[in-house]
Amino acid sequence: MQGNDKELLLQFHQADTKERAFTAIIKKYQEKLYWHIRRLVVAHDDANDVLQNVFIKVWNGLAGFREDSQLYTWLYRIATNESLSFLDQQKRRSTVSMDEEGSEALTNQIKADSNFDARKLEWRLQIAIQQLPEKQRLVFNLRYFDEMPYQEMSRILDTSEGALKASYHHAAKKIEEFIKNY
Amino acid sequence: MDKNEEILNELREISPFLAGLEQVNPYTLPDGYFEALPDRITEKILLTADLQSGLPNNYQVPHGYFDNLSDKVLSKIKMQEQVNEISSELASVAPLLNTISKAPVYRVPEGYFERELSIQPPKKTAPVFSIRLAKKWMQYAAAAVVAGVLVTGAFLYTDNSELPVEYEKYGQIDIPAALDNVSEEELLKYLGNTEHNVIMPSVNVSAAEAELFDMNSSMQTISDEELKQYLKENTELSDTVGSDKME
Numbered sequence: 001m002q003g004n005d006k007e008l009l010l011q012f013h014q015a016d017t018k019e020r021a022f023t024a025i026i027k028k029y030q031e032k033l034y035w036h037i038r039r040l041v042v043a044h045d046d047a048n049d050v051l052q053n054v055f056i057k058v059w060n061g062l063a064g065f066r067e068d069s070q071l072y073t074w075l076y077r078i079a080t081n082e083s084l085s086f087l088d089q090q091k092r093r094s095t096v097s098m099d100e101e102g103s104e105a106l107t108n109q110i111k112a113d114s115n116f117d118a119r120k121l122e123w124r125l126q127i128a129i130q131q132l133p134e135k136q137r138l139v140f141n142l143r144y145f146d147e148m149p150y151q152e153m154s155r156i157l158d159t160s161e162g163a164l165k166a167s168y169h170h171a172a173k174k175i176e177e178f179i180k181n182y
Numbered sequence: 183m184d185k186n187e188e189i190l191n192e193l194r195e196i197s198p199f200l201a202g203l204e205q206v207n208p209y210t211l212p213d214g215y216f217e218a219l220p221d222r223i224t225e226k227i228l229l230t231a232d233l234q235s236g237l238p239n240n241y242q243v244p245h246g247y248f249d250n251l252s253d254k255v256l257s258k259i260k261m262q263e264q265v266n267e268i269s270s271e272l273a274s275v276a277p278l279l280n281t282i283s284k285a286p287v288y289r290v291p292e293g294y295f296e297r298e299l300s301i302q303p304p305k306k307t308a309p310v311f312s313i314r315l316a317k318k319w320m321q322y323a324a325a326a327v328v329a330g331v332l333v334t335g336a337f338l339y340t341d342n343s344e345l346p347v348e349y350e351k352y353g354q355i356d357i358p359a360a361l362d363n364v365s366e367e368e369l370l371k372y373l374g375n376t377e378h379n380v381i382m383p384s385v386n387v388s389a390a391e392a393e394l395f396d397m398n399s400s401m402q403t404i405s406d407e408e409l410k411q412y413l414k415e416n417t418e419l420s421d422t423v424g425s426d427k428m429e
Binding site for chain 2: 019022023026027030031034035038039044048051052055056059113115116120121122123125126143144145147168169172173175176179180
């Protein structure tokens, strides 16, 4: 565990420094978690809702946090679960149950962005990512954008490193193919 | 080897095309979003914590309030269902009645229901006869009368106390021999006392049979000529009757 995180956790466990420590944790991880969530749920408002829920859960669960894992890994795990739960709720609300149709909805959200430009590769990349199955999408995002080691990713997603490498490999190939043919 | 370099090399092996792409974030977010976010989240958490009774609650509930709450709610629901049932029944029969208030129109003196009812003991106590006791005796008497009538009726109806007459036994008695042993005086006395008490089957002899008996006994005293004459007369009569019938 990073030295700074350990200190923040100690402060969090003390009543007089609890809120200050928690604010510091938010400031430290908010951007990383936000972009992780945003890439999954696409819309800013949705990402904002999910992020706030993540930190509320962190506040409620931090007292029982087992320090045998990194705070960073634990936060990502919560953020990932909250994002996937949110997407599941969205699917149920729109009576869309198929993964492909869910991807289509997210693709439409990307295209609805005011800055969307289909000629730009960065937008094509985002659309390509939404075509991936959920697990591959997660692995690709964590590896490509967050540059996360497989070992940490394995703790977050409860998947073996070998399986994660395979997923990342398949995901990168599919994305390349999609972008070239878009 | 640097971590980023390791990831980049991996990607180069998988997809040189992607490895060559410049990482540009196309998404935007409101200005100052991250600056304001910690305060917003802390505010929300404190509010949520208040709602989840993480902080002391100024409100209080009566002791044991939650113990009976479910029962109270259920009984209220049942009562409401009953009212709805009555209301819907009335709606189908007479909807107008449902629109009229059921509030009482009559008034009672103020504090009527709050006043305690005091029972004053009577100054003179009159003797009290229990009507119940007299009633009970009457019932017993009536039951006894009914039982008596039933028993008497049953006795009369089923009474077979009359001794059967042993006709065969008396038929085997040698009356003349027996009579030899009886003195004349006793016979006269017997005949005098029991003139109608003759031992024989109680068969009702009709008047016609009695007449026939008399005729048989008198036939011996009638001569042949008289008989012929009788038959002649009767034959003519029967012929006449027969011819009448034929006609």
